Amino acid sequence: MMYNEEEKWTFEKTEEEYEEERQREVRLFQKRVETGGRALNIALIGPSGCGKSSFCNSIMTAFNVEGWREWATTGHYGGLAEQVTHSLLSFPKSDYLGLSALNDYNYPTLVDMNGFNDSSDTMVEELLRIVFFGKLPEEEKLMHAVKLYRSKGIDGLRDHYSKNYEHLKIDRIIFIASATSPLPNRLMEAVRNIARKEDRVIPVFGVLTQKDRINEEDKDYQALEKDFREGLGLPYNRFLLCTTYCDDYDMHHGKSRLDQRHPELDIPILKFMRQVCDPVMKVIKDETEYKMQSPNNTATPNNQVTNEASPNESWATINGRSLPINDAMWIRGLVIAVLINVLLSFMSKSMDISRVCAEQCTGTKCHSGSVQFLCEEQSGFGRIIVTFLSVAVVVGLDIILDKLE
CATH class of the missing domain: 3.40.50.300 (P-loop containing nucleotide triphosphate hydrolases)
Structure with a gap:
């Protein structure tokens, strides 16, 4: 010291x-x-x-x-x-x-x-x-x-x-x-x-x-x-x-x-x-009260308040209100887009398999054992599993990002 x-x-x-x-x-x-x-x-x-x-x-x-x-x-x-x-x-x-x-x-x-x-x-x-x-x-x-x-x-x-x-x-x-x-x-x-x-x-x-x-x-x-x-x-x-x-x-x-x-x-x-604490020093316009709109902000022609964004923050206008778009929102959007792409791909393949099953199978029996197995795998349970996992990923991501914030 x-x-x-x-x-x-x-x-x-x-x-x-x-x-x-x-x-x-x-x-x-x-x-x-x-x-x-x-x-x-x-x-x-x-x-x-x-x-x-x-x-x-x-x-x-x-x-x-x-x-x-x-x-x-x-x-x-x-x-x-x-x-x-x-x-x-x-x-x-x-x-x-x-x-x-x-x-x-x-x-x-x-x-x-x-x-x-x-x-x-x-x-x-x-x-x-x-x-x-x-x-x-x-x-x-x-x-x-x-x-x-x-x-x-x-x-x-x-x-x-x-x-x-x-x-x-x-x-x-x-x-x-x-x-x-x-x-x-x-x-x-x-x-x-x-x-x-x-x-x-x-x-x-x-x-x-x-x-x-x-x-x-x-x-x-x-x-x-x-x-x-x-x-x-x-x-x-x-x-x-x-x-x-x-x-x-x-x-x-x-x-x-x-x-x-x-x-x-x-x-x-x-x-x-x-x-x-010198009483000679005064607060200028001491009676001024807190205002809804900061004096540093300016109003646009349609009476919307223009907010100054921070360097890492952009803004979107929804129903006349300015909402922040931060990094976490971009990450959520990217992950959801990927999940939607995967689900669409899964649904496309599912439709193709359903068409083959309709042509090759009568009731619960199919012409081929491999086709029989494929059609059994194409059950509603598989779709439920994929949907549940997708929801779990989105919810988990949301919780993790909130914690990080």
């Missing part, structure tokens, strides 16, 4: 000095979230494994009087954390402050968003719109929305969620990525598109985690930071490079976050969140 010169210098401070500086930052933050009005809803979004849940816990630890707790479940990709946070989870101030006296302040509600892959297709952008407009019910699995999109298309998805109550309308977006991994450029593009091209424009902030693992003077890191800030359109005051409460940091310092907090981690996060 690598630590830069700035952190080596800061380690020379005493714990008392750190705590004094932390308390000063807490007081400055509380001036930004004074009583009155309502608390901001802040969405935290990033790809799996970027340290998003650790950053979420670190924010709440910096706000909390008692120290670190695992409010947002963390873990490795594919484990329990992925299963839990593939739905929308919110953490209002009443969950994490731990001191009733602080409840008068407008500490923000943190909305933990997971389940978004590095993608920027039509479905991902619409799901982001649904979340940012507060239309996705809390703890609802994102996979439910994905299945709805697959079955009813983009119009069905919009129609379903447009009827929901606005529960957690997002006021700020914090995009989180790792300083040691390739950037999720397509997801960054999708977030920027929805946050800034809609009528309701939401301020976007960016965080790179795992500062303790990189050298800030390294050219590769500097190029990554530049791409990250430009990809989200971030000035320096809306960007943070930080280390979060995690196992690696505990091991490096030889003290557990369960027993003792790390004020050196709290301070930069408190400074950053003071900028995020």
Whole structure:
């Protein structure tokens, strides 16, 4: 593990000095979230494994009087954390402050968003719109929305969620990525598109985690930071490079976050969140509501909505509705075509054999033993077997493709 010169210098401070500086930052933050009005809803979004849940816990630890707790479940990709946070989870101030006296302040509600892959297709952008407009019910699995999109298309998805109550309308977006991994450029593009091209424009902030693992003077890191800030359109005051409460940091310092907090981690996060929660920054056209038709779509002369297809997706219009044609549908069509060809061939041969049997056989007896055997094989049972196997292949294929999807 690598630590830069700035952190080596800061380690020379005493714990008392750190705590004094932390308390000063807490007081400055509380001036930004004074009583009155309502608390901001802040969405935290990033790809799996970027340290998003650790950053979420670190924010709440910096706000909390008692120290670190695992409010947002963390873990490795594919484990329990992925299963839990593939739905929308919110953490209002009443969950994490731990001191009733602080409840008068407008500490923000943190909305933990997971389940978004590095993608920027039509479905991902619409799901982001649904979340940012507060239309996705809390703890609802994102996979439910994905299945709805697959079955009813983009119009069905919009129609379903447009009827929901606005529960957690997002006021700020914090995009989180790792300083040691390739950037999720397509997801960054999708977030920027929805946050800034809609009528309701939401301020976007960016965080790179795992500062303790990189050298800030390294050219590769500097190029990554530049791409990250430009990809989200971030000035320096809306960007943070930080280390979060995690196992690696505990091991490096030889003290557990369960027993003792790390004020050196709290301070930069408190400074950053003071900028995020600055009431001077406004959401443009904040009262705008979720619409059935995205402002980015244009209407055709016959009032049909033109949907932007992803690179691996084509569209067909059936009864005036645009439906996606994906790779699985092409595979199903190909297999069914092959099965139909085989059945037609079987039926053609069956008709020829039936004609020979009619000419060579009288009742149940045929002129030749070989013809007798052939005609017996040409029974209805054989046809039933072939038909049953064909149906089984199509059904099995459908199940397998759904699982793969």
